[in-house]
Amino acid sequence: MASSGIPALDKIMADGYPDKSAVLVVGPPGIGKEALGYWFTKTGLVQGDFCLYVTRLSVREVLQDVKGFGIDMDHKVPLWLASDGGQIKYDINDLAGLSFSIKEVLKQNAGRRIRIVTDVLSSLLMLNQPETIYKFLDQLLADAKQYDVVILATLEEGMHKPEVLAAMQQLFDGVVELRLYEEGLRVLPLLRIRKMRGVPPQPGYYSFSFSRTGMELTSYVK
């Protein structure tokens, strides 16, 4: 298992994300789903795993966001595959180039535990036909699973049609959902594990909040 870096989340998922798995974090913009990626990366760096961060943003913007969540990377940095400022630069319009770069990194680090975090899926879905992205992702995930890799991808909810979102969720081994729910006059930020390979289905919701030490989760009863 690969620790998520958030003890409360690890506890729900029986010690972390499953080995050789791809997990999708779904949520609307601004809710804080990227923080799951930051904690996952930080923990991987601390544990000596190889970490690749694939982002549509510039490295500077991501680091600012990391700081905004109060996360200290302790001067450890992942390998950046970014539009600007990273060790590997990529063009968001070049799907083949993106796939090639990721596979090269996987090859070079074969034998190590690898963690990949990415926030590019929504951008790719906006720029391409959904079917193209389903094929691209299906192939990439299949190739990646030849290695000891855990992939954590974020997807913006509300930006895409529901059927696209549903199809994307089918491609992943696990889906973590962060949403705002309306209950009377209250708005509740709730987390749910929609599915996770090797973990029994969990119908429960968890109220979440962020702190400097991670994410606090408390079981929510409707």
Add this chain to the structure above:
Amino acid sequence: MSLSSFEVVAIAAAAIVILACAYAAFWAFNIRRNLKVNLYRHQALGIGLVAICAGYFTFILGGASIYSPVSFSEYPLDNIGFYSFLACLAPLLYWTDSSLLAARDSDPLQRDVLHWGRVRFVLLGSVLICLGAGGAYTVYELVFLSQQTALAGTSVYLVGVPSILNNIAFLVPLVVPLAVGPILLPVAVRRTKDLTLRRHLKWFGLGAAFLMLGALAYVLLTALLGNSLLLLIASVLYTAAAYCLYRSAKAVIPIYSFTEGAS
């Protein structure tokens, strides 16, 4: 002191609109509290402030209808009233700015709408400076000039003979917030493929249109209609505007209910 039926209607109409605006603002702040990313928090704060300002103007106009002994057309738009109107346009610019940045953020190619990323510093800065200068001038006029004119037995209105600098100080905070949104946001709506942002901007645009119609009704129809009818028309338009702002606030990000799915 007994109120006439017209005054009762005016108070009731204003109260409905103010409550609707307050409800829109409540949801905006409620959503903001649960967001973690500053960009979207700014957007929610912006729409909440705009809703509060819309409610404030309803309060001012409601008060005008009751306390002004003259018709709306003769209701004096004095310095404080005009300056508070300008100050209330600042949240509109704040929301427009955050919405344009959100549009950029959701764009896969991170494109700025007409170089807003660079232009914003100049425009926001000039509006803030002019608001400060206009505020200082208003205070100066109230404290010093009003005493002199009161002695002379005349009222102080903004439509006096202001200096060129005074004109600029009041013109920039008036024109920039009212012009930037209608010019840039339609481009952002057309360009973005973010369904939530589109929904949010469309509801806001509709709300702004109703607010504008309400304001125009006061300006254009006062000569034709009586106060009661005018108040009724304006109240309907402002209530519609408040409803649209409420829908816009709830569309900053998708909110779900346990029973109905996405709202």
